Amino acid sequence: MAKETIIKLNRTVFRKTKKYRAALFLILGLFTVIAVGITAASAAQMPLETASHSESDKALHGSSISQEKIDTSIDKAVSFLKEHQLPSGEFPMNGSLSPEMTNSAYELEVFGSTFVLHALGLVKPDPAVNEMKNKTGAFLLANKEDPGVWRYWGKYSNIPPDMDDTSTIVASLKENGIPVEESGMDYAFNYRAPDGVFYTFMNEEKWMNSSDIYYPYYKMNDIDPVVNANMAYVLSLIGKPVPEVSVFLNGYIQNKSFTERTIYYHIPYSQLYMFTRAYADGHVSDLKPSMPVVREYLLSMQKEDGSWGNELNTSLAAISLMNTGYKGKALDKAINHILKTQRDDGSWPERSFFVGIMTYWGSEEVSTAFSIEALSKYSEMHRTNKNKKSSLLEQK
Template sequence: MCSEKGEIACKSISEKKLNNSINRGINYLENHQLPNGEFLMYMSDDDAMQTWNLPESCVFPAALIGNSLLSIPNHQKVQEILFKSAHFLYYQMDRGGTWNHYTILHRFRKLCPQDLDDTSCVSYFLKQMNFDIPVKRNQQLAVNNRRSDGLFYTWIVFRWRFNKNVLYWYFAAKELKHLFKSLIFWHKFECSRYDVDAVVNANILLYLGKRKETLPVISYLIDIIKTESEEDCDTWYRNIFTVYYFISRNIYAGIIELDSIKDDIIHRILKRQNLDGSFGKSVLDTALAISALINTGYKGEKIKNGIEYIIKTQRRNGHWDRWAFYYGGPKKLSCFGSEELTTGFCLEALARFRDLQKTE
């Protein structure tokens, strides 16, 4: 009998079965990546995205899918997908190595300010792809975009406080130049120029790494888990599996201080597993849960059950169903997701499990 955190499942899943599912998912992404390297995202108003759906042109999906596919090295089709994604993201880069949530052709591009979430996720991916981006400049901008307790603001916008960073003032002046549009943005969307979000800080931590300026973030993330505040710690990421996933990436990256919350994350994920092996409400939740469990060192039977669920729910053309990944604010009036995004996270979970089986 396998222990809760001990050996991998007694009955493993055949590598042929895993490879077949992974290859079908890769083929789907290859066929649904746009010629410019972009991946589509949809906006809807329900988690299952079964009512109205509006296609959106965003930077974020290519970065998220790209980071997930980094777990499948030495695969020719994956390398082609990653290469196209990297070039797309590099083309979307703004001054100082910053990124907007929307692409340069989107109707909201000039309305929405730059943010550290997209900037950190894209920068991390492009660094892994060995693209030449102004790392020192955008990291210093991030460091200068913190509040007094050391946590990072989400938005790169004007605030009534001293800031010596010249690049910061470029974006602040740009906002003031379009003051009316800026006021519309802050009125229309559920956000504030003083937002501090947990997942955003976790993504910044992954990009910047452990250093003097990110120590408050580490303490902040530990406190969120210890006080069980993960359900309401971020404006945009309203799903606890998303929170666990992004925090766990820092654990896997070697931020040893976060080891103190590994058991808490593992326990809370496992108690949300369903009888059919899935986690939460969707295959997306299941994929995020499995990657988070592996990142935190869990190797028990319940991962295999979740993997079997993922394989079972794969569609004939290789994709997995879309589900809300992030939201337009705490009221959850709008959400964003796509088949491509879900497929990226499912492929990450499958590949990570395949690697885990090989080491056991």
């Protein structure tokens, strides 16, 4: 059966499944929002602390991994992404009712492609990479709605625009030099809680259908720390930082609330990735007091084989460590594990990255993008250290 036919059948089955579980989605959503809301509120009250650096934190990583090996791995991964990019420019994301992604099915959405675009921005540019980035940019822009906002399932879907999609899309476009208006970010300021943090959904009536079973859920004004981290990320990139969000996130991280799921992020590693990306790539310097907490947690959770469990978690954790400024030997073990688990076609396995109350989302393409990011950042760190050593030798 042709790939296009399989995708269409999967989408039909998956959409029917979504309708059947809508009522349960709503009930569980109410309980989840209440539970997470209590955790987030208490986290915001926590005083800031400064964690101490371990000895391994101070040691520079070694050079046992050859640059050629890393470059070859990245090239294979990029080739895989090129082969799997859809004609629309989207990189597939699959949904499953299981965190193990059992019986996952493709569903058009805009969120996953932003992380592939972000990773491609770290790769040495060439005509093929530039074409992929331009196609992804065109796909994302084609799903934009006035005044510069996005919905998870694309233009005119049955859910309102949200902060998570809008922020990550604008950020990925901006950092890759793809023109995008910033009016949607100004519009987002209409959807803030009294303490200055952002609600998840832009839930004005014009975006929704009151007869939709999801309507009560979207009207609840939920607050997710990771969504706020992505807002902090993009707002810093466009020169409109919101200090109140940093205060909220620092309290949440210092309390180690990331060890529990948020409404949309069920594993700590996807949470920590977003927090540290805002700090390192978004230059949200107000998050600096929390970076030692993240670093120590990640170092304590690494396994003997260099991993943090599955392949996706390992890439997310390695990136997060580097984002905090860590340069220790634990990274060598992590990168070696990432290289060893790459498959012959250049990809890494599909693992769940985030959750929509009941549906888990992930794909080989998104897992591969995070591995590319980890390898690219490690390579750049190694190159920077080498240049510093050369400079010191020249001065002598």
